[in-house]
Amino acid sequence: MIYVASPDLTGNEKAYVNECMDSTWISSSGHFITDFERRFADACGVKHAIATNNGTTALHLALAVMGIGPGDEVIVPVLTYIATANAVRYCGAEPVFVDVESDTMNMDPAQVRLAITERTKAIIPVDLYGHPSDINAINAIADEHGIAVLADSAEAHGAEVDGRRVGSLAFATAFSFFGNKILTTGEGGAVTTDDDDFAARLRLLRGQGMDPTRRYWFPEVGFNYRMTNIAAAIGVAQLERFDDILDRRDQIAKQYDSLLAELPGVTLPAQRAGMRRVNWLYTVTLDGVSAEQRDTIIRALDGEGIETRPVFHPLHHLPPYAHTTSYPEAERLGATGISLPTHLGLTEADITTVADSLAAQLV
Amino acid sequence: MIYVASPDLTGNEKAYVNECMDSTWISSSGHFITDFERRFADACGVKHAIATNNGTTALHLALAVMGIGPGDEVIVPVLTYIATANAVRYCGAEPVFVDVESDTMNMDPAQVRLAITERTKAIIPVDLYGHPSDINAINAIADEHGIAVLADSAEAHGAEVDGRRVGSLAFATAFSFFGNKILTTGEGGAVTTDDDDFAARLRLLRGQGMDPTRRYWFPEVGFNYRMTNIAAAIGVAQLERFDDILDRRDQIAKQYDSLLAELPGVTLPAQRAGMRRVNWLYTVTLDGVSAEQRDTIIRALDGEGIETRPVFHPLHHLPPYAHTTSYPEAERLGATGISLPTHLGLTEADITTVADSLAAQLV
Ligand SMILES: Cc1ncc(COP(=O)(O)O)c(CN[C@H]2[C@H](O)[C@H](O)[C@@H](OP(=O)(O)OP(=O)(O)OC[C@H]3O[C@@H](n4cnc5c(=O)[nH]c(N)nc54)[C@H](O)[C@@H]3O)O[C@@H]2C)c1O
Numbered sequence A, B: 001m002i003y004v005a006s007p008d009l010t011g012n013e014k015a016y017v018n019e020c021m022d023s024t025w026i027s028s029s030g031h032f033i034t035d036f037e038r039r040f041a042d043a044c045g046v047k048h049a050i051a052t053n054n055g056t057t058a059l060h061l062a063l064a065v066m067g068i069g070p071g072d073e074v075i076v077p078v079l080t081y082i083a084t085a086n087a088v089r090y091c092g093a094e095p096v097f098v099d100v101e102s103d104t105m106n107m108d109p110a111q112v113r114l115a116i117t118e119r120t121k122a123i124i125p126v127d128l129y130g131h132p133s134d135i136n137a138i139n140a141i142a143d144e145h146g147i148a149v150l151a152d153s154a155e156a157h158g159a160e161v162d163g164r165r166v167g168s169l170a171f172a173t174a175f176s177f178f179g180n181k182i183l184t185t186g187e188g189g190a191v192t193t194d195d196d197d198f199a200a201r202l203r204l205l206r207g208q209g210m211d212p213t214r215r216y217w218f219p220e221v222g223f224n225y226r227m228t229n230i231a232a233a234i235g236v237a238q239l240e241r242f243d244d245i246l247d248r249r250d251q252i253a254k255q256y257d258s259l260l261a262e263l264p265g266v267t268l269p270a271q272r273a274g275m276r277r278v279n280w281l282y283t284v285t286l287d288g289v290s291a292e293q294r295d296t297i298i299r300a301l302d303g304e305g306i307e308t309r310p311v312f313h314p315l316h317h318l319p320p321y322a323h324t325t326s327y328p329e330a331e332r333l334g335a336t337g338i339s340l341p342t343h344l345g346l347t348e349a350d351i352t353t354v355a356d357s358l359a360a361q362l363v
């Protein structure tokens, strides 16, 4: 089987996890947590990183600390993993959807401008499949209206805009470190921010809101969204090889590019000027196919031992967010997009196999 | 330092965690998760166990699947760790507090009866410090009114009523496997139930609500409350020694009993007939002391290298749940209770040291 994703644990991951086991610090106390937070913040070029138990809780924690609640609206791209919108619902607020750019698949700033109302409290751009959002445009709109930006960079560790990494570009940024991500901790997440007060409140509410100076005294309702020392130990080992991991993923993408460029009807991943795309899942669109045809191709590849993923269903098609507005770009991308295996365990031969199999499906 | 709690990882914990690392199954897929769920359900004598990433999320997941929402009331003991009440708030519902029994520190069924209104949707008895709640009385009241019981047995793995273990006694039961618990997975939790449909929905909503037959299709809003394979691996190793762990904790409690029984003004932990108390944290009350005096004793012991814990603040004293009703038993227990070190790493000499130091504080 050629998996669509697979963690690479060939560095110090195992050694560090064994340090946790030997020290018996396996819960959410231990030096790897603070090490991971420090190293990840440094890698992003941001002041604070607050580790959480996954990317969904990172999003929720950030919105909760922003004070998002019932009656509020939060602008979300209609093409994203459902967690982005669910985090808004957890707060009792409503996600307001906007269509995406046809090339990057990310939130279209022009649509964001149109979606702002008096109730808009935040905007969540999502860096889909590794391509950064047009954060400068989105920050500008947010500033005009006094709205906060929470970036969702779950899929884009290391991506850059104007030479600065995601995690440092919005007021706050949420990350996921699930087993299929560029950097993994098994399950895990983080929120980054330059704001000291915001960071302090993220830390407080992550740990049930307990007053750090008074045992079992809880000034407010918090959460148990803590990352474990074991997860953080894995993350530290991953961060030691961060640049190398990004480079190897770039090489995989380059090989796909050269194998697929000549195929008729295949649109390769976008790469905007001034931005560094990272290659989480190498994702192409199959121009002119229907969702059914794309799904048939996915099943055929699966039959040949090649695991792939469809691009996400636009959220307005899913029951919890169903409504009849049309979002043409998201609908097209959601129907025709396919993510190909992208991980460090792939050989050049594997990538050729994937490309050949896809090509055979398209004739 | 004599810690109040510490995980015992002297079985197969490390070997199983290394299996995860070697296999690269470190996220929330892998055989240890299903092994852990099967073994834990069997150990409780219940049909289903659904593992979660902690005890707080276990409570929330169970309440969410019960359909608890805005306008609903849930009856909670006023003396418990704050997570019990917070889980109700996460659903947008209101916890309604009742006082506890003076001996077991658990929800008083007579008070529960008085607290029921037309809006009551659930009751959450909590098995504090290892002593089971009067679940038969609470189930009877719930049945009369057609209300669901979700037990919170975070602190009472292995406790029994009429020879049957907690986890199998209520409609659903939530557990925590934090690093200080009788069984630990680092961070972790579970919900147990005999109800097939309820179990299926717990599983669905734990994993973001994704349709198991259709990738990225989400019929409803779920959560990322998944336990990792690594956490479950630790849990499986713990379960292999479950009976032994319970026995050794009983021995620690017996030694404390014999050392403290003669001390004037110390009330030992309760032990109701027909129930098996397990010894999570061995917790006594210091009769007639004020909260300030108890806290002074805690600081004095800490100065001698002995970590203890105060009993919880009654929830109506905490800002998020502040109100002026008086709950005399909870107030007395919250002010005078102290939990002593209780874990498998303690030697007989350690326990004597703790008892002697406490005795010295009381003269
Ligand atoms: C924009 C955005 N915002 C928020 C989030 C929420 O973050 P989080 O999942 O709460 O941390 C996310 C995260 N979305 C992910 C989620 O993490 C989600 O769980 C995942 O869905 P999936 O495609 O159904 O995931 P999977 O099938 O479980 O794993 C994908 C591949 O990775 C491999 N894999 C995962 N974990 C492991 C592991 O521990 N070991 C090995 N060997 N392989 C692993 C699987 O075998 C698959 O080949 O992919 C989604 C796109 C996001 O993308």
Ligand SMILES: Cc1ncc(COP(=O)(O)O)c(CN[C@H]2[C@H](O)[C@H](O)[C@@H](OP(=O)(O)OP(=O)(O)OC[C@H]3O[C@@H](n4cnc5c(=O)[nH]c(N)nc54)[C@H](O)[C@@H]3O)O[C@@H]2C)c1O
Pocket (backbone or CB within 6 Å): A023, A024, A025, A026, A027, A028, A029, A216, A224, B003, B004, B005, B006, B007, B054, B055, B056, B057, B080, B081, B083, B084, B126, B152, B154, B155, B175, B176, B177, B178, B179, B180, B186, B188, B189, B307, B309
């Ligand atoms: C009735 C009830 N309902 C729900 C919950 C929620 O469950 P959960 O915490 O979300 O899983 C709980 C869980 N409540 C716990 C929580 O788990 C909470 O985090 C804990 O509070 P704490 O006393 O402030 O916890 P601590 O100081 O972090 O750890 C207690 C001792 O255990 C040791 N310890 C914890 N983890 C580790 C570890 O990984 N290694 C070692 N060596 N020691 C550890 C610490 O050093 C301390 O000595 O104790 C509370 C009573 C509950 O009791």
